[in-house]
Amino acid sequence: MNDPLSTFFVVFLAVIMALTLAPVLQNNSARVWENLRQIKFVRKNGVFVSTYLVGAVVLWVGLMIVAPQLYMVDYSFRDGAIGGNPEGHTLVNYSYLIFGRESDEAWFNWLHLQVFLRTIIASVMVTLLAFALCYPIAYYLAQTARGGTARLFLICLILPFWVNEILRAFAFRILFGSSGVINAVLISIGLIDDPIDFIKIDVAMYAGLSYAYILLMVFPIYNAIESLDHNQIEAARDLGSPWWRIHYRVVIPYAKPGIASGCTMVFMLSAGALAVPQILGGPSSLWFTQIIYDWFFSGGDWARGSAYAFVLLFSCIIFVLTIMRLFKVNLGELAK
Amino acid sequence: MTSDRIQKYMIRFYIGMFFLYLFGPLILMGITAFNTPKFPTAIPIEELTLEWFSVLANDKEMIAGIQNSLLIGVGVIFLAVPIGLAAALLMSQVHKKVQPIYYTIVVSPLLTPGVILGISTLVFWDRLGVWMEADYDTIFYSGIFLTIVGQSTFISAYCMLIFLSRLQRFDRTQEEAALDLGATNVQVFWKILIPFLRPAIGSAAVLAFLTSFENYNTTLFTIQAESTLTTVLAGKVRLGTNPSLSALAVVIVCVTLLGAILHEVYRRKEMRKEKIAAEAAKRAADKADNAMAPV
Numbered sequence: 001m002n003d004p005l006s007t008f009f010v011v012f013l014a015v016i017m018a019l020t021l022a023p024v025l026q027n028n029s030a031r032v033w034e035n036l037r038q039i040k041f042v043r044k045n046g047v048f049v050s051t052y053l054v055g056a057v058v059l060w061v062g063l064m065i066v067a068p069q070l071y072m073v074d075y076s077f078r079d080g081a082i083g084g085n086p087e088g089h090t091l092v093n094y095s096y097l098i099f100g101r102e103s104d105e106a107w108f109n110w111l112h113l114q115v116f117l118r119t120i121i122a123s124v125m126v127t128l129l130a131f132a133l134c135y136p137i138a139y140y141l142a143q144t145a146r147g148g149t150a151r152l153f154l155i156c157l158i159l160p161f162w163v164n165e166i167l168r169a170f171a172f173r174i175l176f177g178s179s180g181v182i183n184a185v186l187i188s189i190g191l192i193d194d195p196i197d198f199i200k201i202d203v204a205m206y207a208g209l210s211y212a213y214i215l216l217m218v219f220p221i222y223n224a225i226e227s228l229d230h231n232q233i234e235a236a237r238d239l240g241s242p243w244w245r246i247h248y249r250v251v252i253p254y255a256k257p258g259i260a261s262g263c264t265m266v267f268m269l270s271a272g273a274l275a276v277p278q279i280l281g282g283p284s285s286l287w288f289t290q291i292i293y294d295w296f297f298s299g300g301d302w303a304r305g306s307a308y309a310f311v312l313l314f315s316c317i318i319f320v321l322t323i324m325r326l327f328k329v330n331l332g333e334l335a336k
Numbered sequence: 337m338t339s340d341r342i343q344k345y346m347i348r349f350y351i352g353m354f355f356l357y358l359f360g361p362l363i364l365m366g367i368t369a370f371n372t373p374k375f376p377t378a379i380p381i382e383e384l385t386l387e388w389f390s391v392l393a394n395d396k397e398m399i400a401g402i403q404n405s406l407l408i409g410v411g412v413i414f415l416a417v418p419i420g421l422a423a424a425l426l427m428s429q430v431h432k433k434v435q436p437i438y439y440t441i442v443v444s445p446l447l448t449p450g451v452i453l454g455i456s457t458l459v460f461w462d463r464l465g466v467w468m469e470a471d472y473d474t475i476f477y478s479g480i481f482l483t484i485v486g487q488s489t490f491i492s493a494y495c496m497l498i499f500l501s502r503l504q505r506f507d508r509t510q511e512e513a514a515l516d517l518g519a520t521n522v523q524v525f526w527k528i529l530i531p532f533l534r535p536a537i538g539s540a541a542v543l544a545f546l547t548s549f550e551n552y553n554t555t556l557f558t559i560q561a562e563s564t565l566t567t568v569l570a571g572k573v574r575l576g577t578n579p580s581l582s583a584l585a586v587v588i589v590c591v592t593l594l595g596a597i598l599h600e601v602y603r604r605k606e607m608r609k610e611k612i613a614a615e616a617a618k619r620a621a622d623k624a625d626n627a628m629a630p631v
Contacts, residue, residue, distance in 0.1 A: 041429065046521025053429075056422035061441055064489045068456035075459050137354055140347060153351075155596060160358050162592035164550045166569045167585040171361035173573070174368055174582075179375065181364055211357070264447065272449025275552045275566075279573050289451050289553075296557065302459055309455045313448065320447055331440055334447065 076307035093307030112291060112308075119288035120315055123270040126209045130266050131259065133210070134217040138258075139251065141218075142225035143233065154222075161215045169208050169279040176204035176280075197282075205280040212276055213269045217262040224258025225251060260327035261334050268316050288312055362589070369582035389587075391580040398584070401568035404480060405549050408564060411484035412491055412548040413541045419488065420495025420540060421533070424503055427496075443497075445490035450553030457486035458557050479562035486558040487548050494547065495540040502536035 042050045077089040097116070100109030137157075141150050160168070175181050176198035183195040198204045228251065236246045252259070277287035292312065295305030324330065372383045392398065423442050430438050445453060465476025475481040510532075514524045530537075552566040559567055572581060 044429075044521075046525070048522045049525045052418075053422045053426050056419045057426050060419045060423065060489075060492055064457075064485060064492075065441060065445060068460035068489075069452075071460045071463060072452075072456040075463075133354070133357075136347075136350060140351065144347075155600075156355060157358070159589075159592065159596070160362055162546075163362060163585055163588055164566065164569065165552055166566055166573060167365070167581065167588070168361070170569075170573050170581055171365040171585070174365055175361050177375075211361070214358075268447055268449055272451050272553060274451055274556060275570055278570060289449075292451060292455070293556070296455070296458075302462075306455060306459060309452050313452050316447070316449060331443065331447075 072306050073310055075303055076310045078303045093304045094311075096304060097308060097311060115286045115291060116288050116311070119271055122206065122209075123267050126206060126213075126270045127263050127267045129206075129210045130214055130217040131263060134214060134221060134262070135259075138218050138221035139225055139247075142222050143228070143230060157215060157218055165212060166275050166279065168212060169276050172204055172208040172211065172280055173199070176207070199280060200282040202282055205277060205282070208276045208280045209270050209273060212273070213266045216265040216269065220258040220261040220265070221255055222258070224255040228254050256327050257329045257333040260323050260329045264320055264323050264334050267319055271312065271316060271319075362585070365582045366586050366589070368579050369586045371579065374578060388579040388583040391578070392583045392587075395580065397563070397568050398565070398572075401563045401565040404562055405565040408480060408483050408487070408555075409545040409548045411480070412487050413544050415484060416488040416491040416495050416544045417537060417540050419492040421499050421537070423492065423496040424499035425529075427500060428503070443493055446493045448490070450490070450551065451557065453489050454486050454554035454557030457482055457489065457554075458560075461485070477560070479558065479560040482558040482560070483555050483562075483564070486554045487551055490554075491544045491547050494543055498536050498540045498543065499533065502533055506532055 044050075045053065074089075076093055077091070078087075079090050079092050096109065097112050098109060099107070100112075141153055145153060163171075173180075177183070178195040178197055178199075180198075182198070183192075186192045187195065232250055232254075233246055236250050241249070272289060273287065274289045274293065277290055281287060281290075288308070289312070292305050292308045295301050295308060299305070320331075320334065324334070369388055370384050370386070372385050372387070427435070427438070461476050461482055464470075465474065468476070470476045506529075510528055511524050514528050515521075519527070550566060552570060555564055556567060556570075569581065569584075
């Protein structure tokens, strides 16, 4: 009970209980009822509705968003290893990520650092690749395609994404496997003699990652470009602007919020992806989320897993802030 | 003129390639569901078979996973939709100065990787369980319950966005009119607001269920000893594959296609109904005009 966190929970639960008990109290005590009526919010919504609104949001924001995240951060500063001291805070989990075990000969924990850097860099690459692939399609659908065609294309775009993420990765495994279609075709036209192990050299994984989240890139950009007045493009063309400058000076600046939103989503999902690296990653190529998973379910050190998870979360926050600064958009526009 | 035509063909070619990239892998996977080899193989087709569908239907692990997924999906609907609705209704009522902070907090789960939501839910509820000295068979350690909570953390935000966009078109004067005519706040809520939001409630529920059904990242951490369709699938795909997974994909695609077609038919029907209603209204208005016009 001396723990400040526990005290916080007591207060927190008390607030929730007070809120849920409010309607009961109104029958018993006229005074409480009168006091509640003084609050403008309650007068405006009525006791029943305001209890529901405040109760549901407090439950969500407090018990589901803020408290678990804060607790995870707190937990990451504790020594949860077997034989470790769970009381008090320590940096041991973070220093493990950077320096590894003290008894190790190497100065840094190269294995984990490498995986971390590769995850971040590869996610940025996947994001750029997805943008390059999706921008022309989004532009075509939003500005060139007409009514029925555009609708049909949009449905076709959504359709593959109703298939489970894992089954999509499975499809890529069939495609890229050593007895898969690509190898079979390459061998039959005589380009190669022995099958190429696409999974080992990570081609399958990168292809699978950019495939998995492409929809989240197409739609925000499409929505942004769709509202662009076609006359602006016509005007630029009439004034003699070549096609690339129209995109560079007219369309892309206009679609900035959509591009920022798409990039954030794709980066966040790739960096946090678990299914695709598990299924399509080679045996030697770990993804950062896989290390986190191992800390939880085979390493048995939840505190260290939490520390690694917080590092991942922190990198995502940095990325979001960079995007916001770079594209000059606010958070509301990112999460549409 | 010719360069225009070349450009046109290039665009077509690109779009063709793009959709081939989207559908190619799925079509090949579909073919493997009907092919005999034990390792999923699309070419060459040895012999067509439906064997893999019966393997799928008899897979007890998978069936149990699907049942859990359905249960969790329904649970998420009942938790996330009311929360999303409350959060959306509260958005316009919080103090102007608090609004940006409030918005940042409630959309943050959408920008947080799923694994982190799963981990934070797991460690937090585990801690609560320890603190309350709860037994291992209470909700603090129940995989199903934790998964519902963990998934609802971000699915509620999706629901909130759906409600917010619907509420933008809501005419506040309707509420005021009802209150002026003597309705209670509760009556206004149930008789004005909820009927107006009904389509949004429907789409939020569908979206919540589907998102929950195919979630993997959050679920993997919160589910613990239990299993869902996605965790069973991932385990199977990692250990070694067989074409019954392709058969499952075929089933899912067929159900989805059917759903998409039904939705389209329903939409057309609604549009026609609206058109007829609009025409009738216009006729009535014309009639009234004619009646009033001096003869």
